[in-house]
Amino acid sequence: MILRARAKNGSIQEKSATWEASKTALIICDMWDDHWCKSASRRVGELAGPLNETVKAARARGVFIIHAPSSVTSFYQDTPQRKLAQAAPFAATPVPLAAAQRWGTAWCWTDPKRETVLPIDDSDMGCSCTGAKCEIREAWTRQIATIDLSPGDALTDDGQETWNLLQARGIENVMLCGVHLNMCVLGRPFAIRQMVALGMNVALLRDLTDTMYNPERPPGVDHFTGTDLVVGHVEKYWCPSITSTVFTGQPAFRFKEDTRKP
Ligand SMILES: [Zn+2]
Numbered sequence: 417m418i419l420r421a422r423a424k425n426g427s428i429q430e431k432s433a434t435w436e437a438s439k440t441a442l443i444i445c446d447m448w449d450d451h452w453c454k455s456a457s458r459r460v461g462e463l464a465g466p467l468n469e470t471v472k473a474a475r476a477r478g479v480f481i482i483h484a485p486s487s488v489t490s491f492y493q494d495t496p497q498r499k500l501a502q503a504a505p506f507a508a509t510p511v512p513l514a515a516a517q518r519w520g521t522a523w524c525w526t527d528p529k530r531e532t533v534l535p536i537d538d539s540d541m542g543c544s545c546t547g548a549k550c551e552i553r554e555a556w557t558r559q560i561a562t563i564d565l566s567p568g569d570a571l572t573d574d575g576q577e578t579w580n581l582l583q584a585r586g587i588e589n590v591m592l593c594g595v596h597l598n599m600c601v602l603g604r605p606f607a608i609r610q611m612v613a614l615g616m617n618v619a620l621l622r623d624l625t626d627t628m629y630n631p632e633r634p635p636g637v638d639h640f641t642g643t644d645l646v647v648g649h650v651e652k653y654w655c656p657s658i659t660s661t662v663f664t665g666q667p668a669f670r671f672k673e674d675t676r677k678p
Contacts, residue, residue, distance in 0.1 A: 445594030487520030542628025575605030
């Protein structure tokens with residue numbers, strides 16, 4: 417597969433790599449059943465089908481699948497996937513796990529030693545709806561049902577449980593997909609910043625993600641260009657990216673509302 421990274425001046429650097437499936441995990445971040453922002457919820461609904469197809473293809477190749485629907489794992493308390501995560505033997509981490517808390521889990525904040533501020537302003541929480549803005553509320557109860565839980569998959573939103581699962585399987589490579597890239601896909605305790613800090617080889621599935629970005633906020637670009645800017649930030653400061661084509665052989669996913677020329 418081709419890993420896409422960026423130099424500090426923003427130029428794209430592509431490098432070929434082979435990751436052994438048995439040493440690779442795919443983590444699905446916060447693909448919830450509903451969201452307080454109607455636009456965000458609609459996009460997750462559209463993304464879920466292609467994401468599930470990618471997960472199926474990755475699983476068939478032997479990649480370990482971790483479902484990570486943050487703050488709603490209790491919905492799954494009686495499932496084999498949740499029990500698998502809880503049963504993984506404790507493994508010490510090479511560095512302490514993030515201790516800050518945000519939105520129901522531990523959290524890795526923006527790291528000023530490693531990255532600049534994000535290239536989009538999400539300080540209004542990023543409702544991208546036109547006209548009336550959505551009211552923030554606890555909207556989610558579970559992972560969206562479109563994504564299948566299969567035997568052998570795990571389900572957790574906990575950093576230690578994630579590490580235990582990875583160590584028990586000798587996993588060295590972690591791929592991330594799901595939402596939202598400017599928030600949870602970077603900050604959650606199973607997500608990009610934490611996995612990089614733990615020394616994993618990390619890659620973002622850049623077509624299977626989205627952001628919370630309101631185009632009325634700086635830098636004033638359309639929603640999907642805003643997402644691309646955050647992908648560029650990740651490629652520059654955190655980890656390379658790939659597309660779902662690696663697993664599906666199909667063209668990379670695009671949202672219907674993304675009317676830009678490919
Ligand atoms: Zn909205």
